[in-house]
Amino acid sequence: MLLFVSTALLPQCLLAQKIWETRKGCLRAQGNLAPGYLFSQKFLAAYVTGEAEVFVDDRTALSGAVWVSFVTNRKDVVGVTANHTLFTGINYHFLKPGRFDPFIGLSPGIGLAKAAFYDEENVLKRSRFAPIPLIGASAGCNYYVGWFFHFFVKVQGVAGQVFGDLPKPVRVDELKITAGLGWNIRAWKPKKRDVWKGQSAEN
């Protein structure tokens, strides 16, 4: 086991630049259980979420996230019953590389959602899954503790509405919150370091 771990971490030792020294070339990822507050039904939904972020330079990162819902509403009431989403985004990390790393981002997404509704005979039915375009914006902060892990917190606002075969559209406006322990590895060693104000490039 020790041999496996040390072998897996060997490339990290070779690419010794820490993420709090140069973010460019790093990959950050996390997997988590997370809540989301659905405004239309005033309910705290539960999700399994996974997210990855690649730093293309010290300030900018391209990100992707998946949210799979497993509880979205109380039993036997109308409203969203499933709300799976896929987000892509660009995040801007506005402080120069350091252990403390706040960021903001634009994260448009596509959702697959279905909802429960009462039909003409007052019977509770579920709609079919329907794709929905989503507006998304996020803000968060990382704190790099070790050279391969960090703590993070992220809040994401989402707006959209599901139509499908529902008699009336249902809004899926939501505040998604995620926090916990994330992982970071160096995917490549940048040829040039980004230059910050009052700093000169070393290589």
Place this chain on the structure above:
Amino acid sequence: METTKQLLTLSFLLLCYVGLQAQSTNVEKAKPEKEALRYQGGNFSLGLRNTISSFSHGNPKGVGIGVGGHARLQLLDRLNTEWYADFISNDIQGKAHRTDIHVGWSVMFYVLNPKKFTRKFTPFVVAGHCFDQSIMKINGRNGAKASRFSSAVQAGIGCSYNITPRFDISLTTQYMFHLGEELDAHENSEGVMTIHTHKHAGWEGHLLISLSANYKIVKLWKRKT
């Protein structure tokens, strides 16, 4: 004697030609210093965007939400092209909905020289064309449905905020005119919604407001100096 004269004349003409060639080469070499407008050509960037579709087909309350992405390929310092795809859904009075899928391209002209995107705000005018698949459906499991494929043109204005020379946030407002037949939802006096198709309906369209984040991934070509 005659031959010598001819040879001298020929040599003189040849020297004149070589001299002129050298001069014109110097002029050509000097030109690019003045014309600093092609250095950003070849920038390829990827962007993600959210779009708000409002005033849809004359209905000011029908605000739609859209998601999309685009690639930008810059041709000159002030001229960029955008190749995009959008997926927009619109509510129609809570009784029907409309889905638009746009695939198209635009040309962007920067009103001010972006100065290699070191200028913070770079306003631009934009115009282009797209193909559009519109699907309109009355809400409900057995609601009527109609679709049409058409072409559209769009034009507008926008502004990029360059956070870094490679990364920008752009806000664009465009009006899109659909050129094909029109899909329309009508509500009768009993509150029942029906879908109608109007051929040769003329201009109909919607206002699109997009917020995008863009990153210049690579420079595809460099200008020869």
